[in-house]
Amino acid sequence: MSGSERGGTRIERLTGRGGGLVDSGYAALAMGLVVALLVPLGWLLVDAAGLGWRALExxxxxxxLAVLGRSVALVTVVTGASVLVGVPLALLTVQASIPFRRFWTVLVALPLAVPSYLGAFAAISASGPSGPLSEALAPLGVTVPAVEGFAGAAAVLTLYTYPYVFLTTRASLLSLDASLVEAARTLNCGRLEAFRRVTLPQILPGVAAGALLVALYALADFGTPNFMNLEVFTQFIYSRHNAHMGGYAALLSLQLLAVTGVILAAESWIGADDSGAYASRGNRGAAELDLGPWRYPAMVLPILVAVFALVLPIGIFALWLVRGGPGYEFAQLSFSWSYGWNSVYVSLLAAGASVLVALPIALRSATVDSRLSSLTARVPYVGYATPGIVLAIALVSFSLDAVPALYKTIPLLVFAYVVRFMPQAVGSIRTSTMQVDGRLIEAARTLGRSRTEAFRAVTLPLIVPGIVTGAALVFLTSMKELPATLLLRPLGFDTLVTFIWRAEEAGMYGQAAIPAFVLVLVSALSMAVLLAQEDNG
Known part of the structure; x- marks a missing residue:
């Protein structure tokens, strides 16, 4: 009996035949989510419609069109570069005979813990004729050019998004049937031919999943292109919003959503093409790739990535802390620890609210195989795929027109975080719920426990790790969210990310040192969660 069949049997026994009351409750929840997600986004249509025929113009x-082309080009370059970096690193850390593979695995995954806009901030500060790198290399007569524009944004985004491809490809390689590769080798296939014909079809869905995350991130990223003086859709929308061109900003937001839809459709098409996949029944774990004397030169790639993505920004942040002089110490912009507390406060609210909403959705989708439960689980991902700047513009417009009392309030900001990041909690809780043995719940029910008591005594303790993981992920991603925080925060309510934004715009790099370090430290916890999940998997 499949897991879904066991889940369906379990629910039927717990809710009674048909479970009409519970189904109605979940239907209401699903409908409420659809309304909560789509009404603010639908408000963009209302604003854009106000432009009339000017919308087409x-x-x-x-x-x-120039901004659209630039945005698509940036997404394409970053996604392609991330695949070129992430896939070889996954192969090296899973298959290749390099020393200390576990160490390199952790090291090359860590850039995901650094917000890309902090990497951009550090790159801008470090480069240029008067930057620390040029000063350090001056005795050699070397000047490091300023990192900015399209090339700078593409390089920085690649450095901090390739781990998505690395992690998803690595997961695919770890589940690969090694006997298939060995069989190909016995049929006189060389290493490259065996990789092309056997390994690549198996890992392609994982590569596509990681590439999707990279593409969505690159399209939605706000801080990095802004710091690099590259006008893409997110900056274009923000500038039009600040210029009180609400209809134009709404129209641009809808166009950005359309591009997001195209990316999702492309990934779905690639992921659905499993014609090259095999039903594996053999040994799990990728075949060993003996590099021989090349195992040491092969470590150059992870070393270079770690230096540019981790050592350089952390070194620059440390320099900001100790360096004085013009551009670094300004009395008119000083950091307050209250900004850190504000970040923690709203992120905790978002984490708690996300768990409360995600829990019933995850429980239902994990235990019942029905269209309703599937719809309820998938609807939240609309918000997750929506760029933060688009959601923020939609909520600003909706609150001003429909619920003015919510404009620029903590509840509206927390709602934005929940809409954007709650699917992380759904996924984590759903995974934990699917691992619960239904026989334990049935045993509790036969001992006279009510449905609520059985859940509290049996299910809840077993899914607590998933709940904690989901809450932690929502908390950490909320801490780093920039565009929604900028547009929706109450007046005078500064957080770590908004202070960093102000410091960059004022050129006061030194003032951003402490919040940058705090954000990196807190964000690093997300990688600890991910790696712990891998170890426990």
């Missing part, structure tokens, strides 16, 4: 405007 603005859509085909040369400036709009």
């Amino acid at each position: 603005l859509t085909l405007d040369s400036k709009t």
Whole structure:
């Protein structure tokens, strides 16, 4: 009997035949989620419709098309580069005979813990004729050019998004049937041919899943292109919003959503093409790749990645702490620890609210195989795929027009965090719930426990790790969210990310040292969660 069949049997026994009351409750929950997610986004249509025929003119405007082309080009370059970096690193840390593979695994995954806009901030500060790198290399007559524009944004985004491809490809390689590769080798296939014909079809869905995350991140990223002086869709929308061109900003937001939809459709098409996959019944674990004397030169790639993505920014942050002089110490912009508390406060609220909403959704989707439960589990991912700047613009417009009392309030900001990041909690709790043995719940029910008592005594203790993981992920991603925080925070309510934003705009790099270090430290906890999940898997 499959897991879903066991889940369906369990629910039927717990709720009674048909479970009509419970089904109605979940239907209401699903409908509430659809409304909560789509009404603010639908408000963009209302604002854009106010432009009338000008909407078509603005859509085909040369400036709009140029920004669209630049955004698509950035997404394409970053996604392709991330695949070129992430897949070889996954192969090295899973298959290759390099020393200390576990160490390199952790090291090359860590850039995911650094917000890309902090990496951009550090790169800008370090480069240029008067930057620390040029000063250090001056005796050699070397000047490091300023890192900015399209090339700078693409390089920085690649450094901090390739771990998505690395982690998903690594997971696919770890589940690969080694006997298939060995069989190909016995049929006189060389290493490259065996990789092309056997390994690549098996890991392609994992590569595509990671590439999807990279593409969505690159398309939605706000801070990195802004710091690099590269105008893409997110900056274009923000500038139009600040210029009180609400209809134009709404129109651009809808276009950005359309590009997001195209990316999702492309990944779905690639992921659904499993014609090259095999039903594996053999040994799990990728075949060993003996590099011989090349195992030491092969470590150059992870070393270079670690130096540019980790050592350089952390070194720059440390320099900001100790260096004085113009551009680093300004009395008019000083850091307060209250900004850190504000970040923690709203992120904790978002984590708690996300768990409360995610728990019934995850429980239902993990135990019942029905269209309703599937819909309830998938609807939240609309918010997850929506760029933060688009969601923020939609909520600003909706609150001003429909519920003015919510405009620029903590509840609206927390709601934005929940809409954006709650699916992380759903996924984590759902995974834990699917591992609960239904016989334990049935035993509790036969001993006279009510449905609620059985859940509290049996299910809840077993899924607590998933709940904690989901809450931690929502907390950590909320701490790093920039565009939604900028647009939705109450007046005078500064957080770590908004202070860093102000410091960058003012060129006061030294003032951003402490919040940058705090964000990196807190964000590093997310990687601890991910790696702990891998170890426990």
